[in-house]
Amino acid sequence: MPANNTGLLIYFDEDRRRDLIQDEIEGGYKPFTDALSVPDWKLTQLNIALLGFSDSTIDYISLAKKGKRVVTSKNRIEFSAMVNLGAIPIGVIESRLNERIQRYFVKASQGAGGVIPPATWAALIEAIKAERPALVGDIDRLTSLRRYSGFRLKGGAADILLQEREALGISLDIFSGNNQLRDKVLSAWAPYEGTVTEVNDTEATATLTNLEPGRSSFLKGIPQRYLQEEAAIQHDLCNWPGMTPLHETGVSVFHQGNRHLEVHYANRNALERTLGVDLIYYNEPFQLFVLVQYKLMREEGDLVLYRPDAQLKDELTRMDTFYNSTRSATSIQSHEEYRLSDDGFILKFVPSKGLTPASGELIKGMYIPREYMHFLLGQTGPKGPRGGAEITFSGAPRYLTNSQFAASVHAGWIGSRGVQTQTLRAMIRQFYESGHAILVAYATSQ
Incomplete structure (x- = not known):
């Protein structure tokens, strides 16, 4: 050897x-x-x-x-x-x-x-x-x-990067219509050597820590050929008067034929103070957006589950407000405007299994639409052994898988319709100022 x-x-x-x-x-x-x-x-x-x-x-x-x-x-x-x-x-x-x-x-x-x-x-x-x-x-x-191929990286920083990884991966699947681009990009990610501590070669585990400013987003660990200093939509969507100074930004661009996907990263906090990760994906051919908010599930005995908290309630309220204010009240005017669901607000529940370098796979989690989430948390929703609300795979059987969700957004079946740039900018601002790391993925039609 x-x-x-x-x-x-x-x-x-x-x-x-x-x-x-x-x-x-x-x-x-x-x-x-x-x-x-x-x-x-x-x-x-x-x-x-x-x-x-x-x-x-x-x-x-x-x-x-x-x-x-x-x-x-x-x-x-x-x-x-x-x-x-x-x-x-x-x-x-x-x-x-x-x-x-x-x-x-x-x-x-x-x-x-x-x-x-x-x-x-x-x-x-x-x-x-x-x-x-x-x-x-x-x-x-x-x-x-x-x-670090085959290792699982743990720690608070790894938890945030895991969510960023999932957000980038599903964006690439939606954009490309398959998993080949995602596999190529994600499998090429690796941590900076100086950020890995507590290495256990026997168990193939380590802790991710000490991420420097400018190197703390998942995008910084992918091949440099995808990175660029600035891109076309950055000033339109990711800047506003009185914007809180950014802790870190990043832009990556991916191509497929004459189409391209711009992925923008914005985070005003260090990773240890980041409250979560949100993905805002805009599909220009269908003029739709989806917002995906990521939640980590934890192991408790034989179960993998998420326990709802006050933060989730506040975030759902914010989603409700945006949905009600942006939902189009007019009838559709084109084939591209038709949706099976015009609700673009989704929660993705991800089992926290650790961040794995050299892997192109997405974690098998649950995409749960906003309306279904309200049911799961309501009086008639599933309850744990002590009568409290908890989110599990068996308790939420109507979730969407990675492939189902990606195919639906790629084909324009789910997501908002008739959304203007100013609405997207307002949404990015609201969720960014809430203390989340934001990935904005903008897929062009040409």
């Missing part, structure tokens, strides 16, 4: 295979597989690989996972989370190292080789960082992904 400070240097020396792989990567940074023999590398173990598509450059850095044997002495290797290094000349790297590194190349045509010695690998990565300083964050992210 290679140590954490080793890696592979792979040269794709077969023209046809090399061209196919390059087309696959450049068409969307998709994972790809190849068959190699690396005996000192355990099955399913994540490693870091440097990829060369000529014998004179290092072109990409990626994660590599060893799979099952496919031919004699060779295993399937899956490469993912690629970062484009911009064809760094090997000669430039060797001049920094005072050592020839071509001898470490694993040639894909021969499919045999080994990991690079730890000291050489560490020096090689530092040399690449020196040549590509703008990519240091992404390179460190891959190192963190390898280190």
Whole structure:
């Protein structure tokens, strides 16, 4: 088993295979597989690989996972989370190292080789960082992904980032109409190394803490290619007179064909003082919004449940007020305005299982519409053993799953209609000023 400070240097020396792989990567940074023999590398173990598509450059850095044997002495290797290094000349790297590194190349045509010695690998990565300083964050992210893949991160900060992760993930599903974009983005997230404490390698658990200002949103841990300083809707929706100074902001942009999704993050509090996470998703083709408020469920014995509190009551009242003031009283004027439900206010109940790096899956939780929530909390709603209200999977059987909710909003079946920009701005302001972290996801029609 290679140590954490080793890696592979792979040269794709077969023209046809090399061209196919390059087309696959450049068409969307998709994972790809190849068959190699690396005996000192355990099955399913994540490693870091440097990829060369000529014998004179290092072109990409990626994660590599060893799979099952496919031919004699060779295993399937899956490469993912690629970062484009911009064809760094090997000669430039060797001049920094005072050592020839071509001898470490694993040639894909021969499919045999080994990991690079730890000291050489560490020096090689530092040399690449020196040549590509703008990519240091992404390179460190891959190192963190390898280190904490399979871990569950706990703590108050992890709880908030877990909710932000769920909000971003469902936004990507709604936007794309499937889970492929979400899987690619979420599985590439990793924490900053200095924020992980109380590491237990046996139990694969750790605590997330000490997040610095500017690095405390989930968006800061995804690939840098999705991040940008500012985007088109930022000033229209996320600024207003007398706005409370932001603790942190962030903008990420995702593309699918000629459509794009802008995701804006705003939080006026440090994570330890953040009261929750809200998602406001605007679907421009159908001119609808949904607001999803996230709640964490806890384990109590054999049950996973959420116990309603005064904060939930206040938040429901705020939702009721906005629903009644924004609901369109006019009849529909187009096909796109038709809804199965024009109530865009939803609560998502998420079992608190810890934040998991290198995973593209959403947690299986419950989407509960505002009206159904009132029933669950009312006199005729389900009660716990002591007669109090509690939210459980069995007690709320009419919830929507992740896929049901995403498909319904994507197709315009549920959500408000006829909402104007000023209404969205007012809603963002109200929920932001309540002490929540806000993700505003705006999907364009072109």
